[in-house]
Amino acid sequence: MIRSLRPVSLVTVVSLLCLAHASGQTQSPPPVAYGPSCSALAGVLIASATVTFTRRFAPGTFDPRRPTQQTTSGAPPFRDLPEFCRAELTAGSASAFRSVEVWIPIQSWNGKLMMVGRNRSGTSFDVGRMAVALSGGFTTASLDGATPAAIHEATSFVTQLLATYFGP
Numbered sequence: 001m002i003r004s005l006r007p008v009s010l011v012t013v014v015s016l017l018c019l020a021h022a023s024g025q026t027q028s029p030p031p032v033a034y035g036p037s038c039s040a041l042a043g044v045l046i047a048s049a050t051v052t053f054t055r056r057f058a059p060g061t062f063d064p065r066r067p068t069q070q071t072t073s074g075a076p077p078f079r080d081l082p083e084f085c086r087a088e089l090t091a092g093s094a095s096a097f098r099s100v101e102v103w104i105p106i107q108s109w110n111g112k113l114m115m116v117g118r119n120r121s122g123t124s125f126d127v128g129r130m131a132v133a134l135s136g137g138f139t140t141a142s143l144d145g146a147t148p149a150a151i152h153e154a155t156s157f158v159t160q161l162l163a164t165y166f167g168p
Contacts, residue, residue, distance in 0.1 A: 097145030
């Protein structure tokens with residue numbers, strides 16, 4: 001049986017290339033001890049970006065229609081998400097992007113970052129693909145820019161944020 005492969009977008013390819021470049025040739029295993037509380041990231045400066053919002057979501061309490069508050073029951077398919085820290089980074093005016101949303105798994109991180117780009121219409125963060133990545137143990141991020149410069153810069157900022165959260 002022959003299976004067709006889904007086409008890969010330019011954003012996905014560039015994200016993976018930028019991630020490989022930003023992370024160097026070797027990857028260390030994920031740390032055993034996890035970082036500070038999610039709320040401790042609020043206000044942290046990463047290069048020319050600032051963490052402007054953080055919230056820790058218990059399993060099954062995230063609803064993308066109300067992304068700044070926990071709910072008693074998340075919307076499908078989000079009700080199956082593991083516990084995670086949601087952070088928003090807002091970049092300075094000289095950056096190639098304005099904002100990036102980051103979801104960091106609290107207990108199930110596989111030590112990897114998956115940048116997912118924007119949604120299909122190109123107008124906002126792709127929370128659907130972020131949910132899939134988070135469920136796979138990835139820290140995941142989506143940004144409002146799609147140029148190679150924006151993806152590279154956002155990947156670098158998110159990598160620095162993870163170093164702040166998990167430690168070197």
